[in-house]
Amino acid sequence: MPKSTVYETKGHPIVYGEYLKDKKLPTVLVYGHYDVQPADPLELWESPPFEPVIKKTKNHAKGAIFARGSCDDKGQMFMHIKAFEAMVSANELPCNVKFMIEGEEEVGSPNLGIFCKKNKKLLSCDVIVISDTAIIANDVPSVTVGLRGLSYIEVEVVGANRDLHSGVYGGAVPNPINILCDMIASMKDKKGKITIPGFYDDVAKLSAKERKAMNEAPFDLNAYKKDLKIGDVQGEEGYTVIEQTSIRPTLDVNGIWGGYIGEGAKTVLPSKAFAKISMRLVPNQNSDKITEIFKNHFEKIAPASVKVSVRPHHGGEPAVTPSDTPEYKAAAAAMLKTFGKEPIPVRGGGSIPIVALFEEVLEVKSVLMGFGLDSDDIHSPNEHYGLFNYYKGIETIPYFMKYYAEMRS
Ligand code: BES
Ligand code: MN
Ligand code: MN
Numbered sequence: 001m002p003k004s005t006v007y008e009t010k011g012h013p014i015v016y017g018e019y020l021k022d023k024k025l026p027t028v029l030v031y032g033h034y035d036v037q038p039a040d041p042l043e044l045w046e047s048p049p050f051e052p053v054i055k056k057t058k059n060h061a062k063g064a065i066f067a068r069g070s071c072d073d074k075g076q077m078f079m080h081i082k083a084f085e086a087m088v089s090a091n092e093l094p095c096n097v098k099f100m101i102e103g104e105e106e107v108g109s110p111n112l113g114i115f116c117k118k119n120k121k122l123l124s125c126d127v128i129v130i131s132d133t134a135i136i137a138n139d140v141p142s143v144t145v146g147l148r149g150l151s152y153i154e155v156e157v158v159g160a161n162r163d164l165h166s167g168v169y170g171g172a173v174p175n176p177i178n179i180l181c182d183m184i185a186s187m188k189d190k191k192g193k194i195t196i197p198g199f200y201d202d203v204a205k206l207s208a209k210e211r212k213a214m215n216e217a218p219f220d221l222n223a224y225k226k227d228l229k230i231g232d233v234q235g236e237e238g239y240t241v242i243e244q245t246s247i248r249p250t251l252d253v254n255g256i257w258g259g260y261i262g263e264g265a266k267t268v269l270p271s272k273a274f275a276k277i278s279m280r281l282v283p284n285q286n287s288d289k290i291t292e293i294f295k296n297h298f299e300k301i302a303p304a305s306v307k308v309s310v311r312p313h314h315g316g317e318p319a320v321t322p323s324d325t326p327e328y329k330a331a332a333a334a335m336l337k338t339f340g341k342e343p344i345p346v347r348g349g350g351s352i353p354i355v356a357l358f359e360e361v362l363e364v365k366s367v368l369m370g371f372g373l374d375s376d377d378i379h380s381p382n383e384h385y386g387l388f389n390y391y392k393g394i395e396t397i398p399y400f401m402k403y404y405a406e407m408r409s
Helices: 074-089 110-118 176-186 208-214 221-228 287-301 326-339 354-362 387-408
Strands: 003-007 014-019 027-033 053-055 064-066 096-102 127-130 142-147 149-158 250-258 272-281 307-316 344-347 366-368 384-386
Touching (some): 110 354, 127 326, 127 387, 142 366, 149 287, 272 287, 326 387
Parallel strands (some): 027 127, 127 366
Antiparallel strands (some): 003 014, 014 096, 149 272
16 A cells, blocks of 8 residues: 655655555655745746746747746656556556655755665665656657756855945955955856866766767757847857756856945945855766865965855765666656657756765666756746646656566566
């Protein structure tokens, strides 16, 4: 009989369920997350973020569900529940299934890692399937074969002991905002390379053949620029947009603040400046190591006129989920069946920190069979998930389970 439990953690609880049908059948663990990124800025939402509505869009002629989490990841997780329900009621469940839905993916899964280490037996399985990534387009299916890691840091730059009159003191007293901007700017050179010593030391080099293959995936630069209303792309010289957003590491400011940001003008020389900085990592970089070298570098380049402090937030390791495994083949066959086209293997630019941990702790590989679109505005206002994608996922998942079970028997 199916059973389910909610496991409390030091943070948000983990929802677990299982239906162990037959010891002889392989076991598929479905992982997803019910937590979401902050919905703000709320004023940019065209409908309230937690009241789903269906609207048509350019990419979703049949309509899309607009709500925070619709694509990332409640909607995608829910496909698995509906697919499971259908398989069970048709008496066609081809394998044992375990569900694990967590509430801390968006903050690096700190408690799920601990839970996995403590519950190896509970979580034992043959493969983990995750729908928390995207396909290239609704008529161009793809399976994600890698994820980037992450190192997330907050910095503080302090000048004078108090805010000052910018006329009386300006010119001599350090302005921490100006200084922070200089420091951030110095961390990239004109070719878009990150200048932190040692930053690229562990970056895995891909062969010319691998790079050629990944650039054969359909990508329309003009449509990309038009969609985002940007004059041009930028980035590390010598790499295509596909490469820059998947196999190369990045350094980006996620937020920066300080001084006066209210209405009108206030002539103030601020005492403090802050920034949140994230670095996307690629195999074989390690988030603790990168955090450490960032910290040392940031402290080293700070001028004597200010004090800096560096506070690491969460991190996560990069992962590769290759295309020569039974789980990849089962996902590819399932997508071929439902889309009528062989999916393209793609390396994802985002991060799912638990994937590397699943591999390390449970020694199980994941298959990243997501159905979203990059244009679904995950983490942004007006996040949405296509109805086509939602139903296509529900249709594809049972084939994945069926083909996987057949391959393993
Ligand atoms: N579902 C995303 C990751 C993702 C999205 C991978 C699209 C590939 C394509 C996930 O929920 C996410 O946003 N993860 C965070 C992780 C972080 C906060 C530790 C991320 O990538 O920013
Ligand atoms: Mn997600
Ligand atoms: Mn997310």
